[in-house]
Amino acid sequence: MSPTVTWVAVLVGAAVVFAIKLVGHLVPEHWLAEPRVARTASLVTVALLSALVAVQAVAQGQALVADARLPALAVAAVALALRAPFVVVVVLAAATAAGLRALGMS
């Protein structure tokens, strides 16, 4: 993405996210109270985040690669299971990957 294209994406993306928030404040309450709609929105969030975890962990361009990111993600999962705060989880994952790479893993 060129810098100009990135700027356009940043501004359009911000406008879209703001518009969604504003619409939520303007529509009558019952419109969005339908349980199926609420459930679908929450499932979309789960699906997007799960897919992003997978892509960030093993994709490199269009190739799938197993490298230091995978053990780092496993460490993050253990930290989350132990109820570590967000910042700790992220730092532990980064430290794991950095440490393994310092030891020669790709």
Add this chain to the structure above:
Amino acid sequence: MTDAERDEVRAAVRQAVSVSFATGLYGVSFGALSVAAGLDLAQTMALSLLMFSGGSQFAFIGVVASGGTATAAVATAGLLGVRNGLYGPQVAPLLGAHGWRRPLAAQLTIDESTAVGTAHPPGRAARAGFWWTGVGVFVLWNLFTLGGALLGDALGDPRRYGLDAAAAAAFLALVWPRLSGPHARLARLVGGAAVVAALATTPVLPAGVPVLLAAAIAIVVGMLAPAAPEPHRDEARSADPADEGGRR
């Protein structure tokens, strides 16, 4: 204000301050990851100031980092922002905001402000909870984003510091509480299907599109699956405040 009301407001403000710090702090990871993804300082700050929705911002830079198109980045960020739209009908009646306060309230409508606002008795306490959390997270999130971006800029190759793994861990931390909340079983099923679909199509589809495909699966499942009365906790209050403070 009665004494009881004053106590309620004080409790709401106290909670707002701690949630703001916990959330604001991880603006550091966003700032660092954003410059690692190839955005410059101004673009990173524009995202935190204007988009101001953690999940959407992380998703946006995730798609940019993987070489996705601008359209895929905007679409992914927008889809992750949909839940903010569902918060509006819950907080708008509590706030009764009019005129210029309404767009301001909308911009500050995020997971945390909604969670704190709706956790306190309607009235002064709920309003205090929403506004203190919204403004507190906004200020700290942006300050810490700036710090992270400056730090990340000075670091050089992000892989050496494991920042690519940190991005995956950040998304995992964001999805984690949603896998145990209401509709946990369906959520895990959809999460698993999303992982399989994204990985299976990564080699054949342009970057960013596999992630959107996962969203399409969720929409189909969400609309078609029977609304079975799964055992759930405290679902009545809102669409999604399952997350305790500090997660976005």
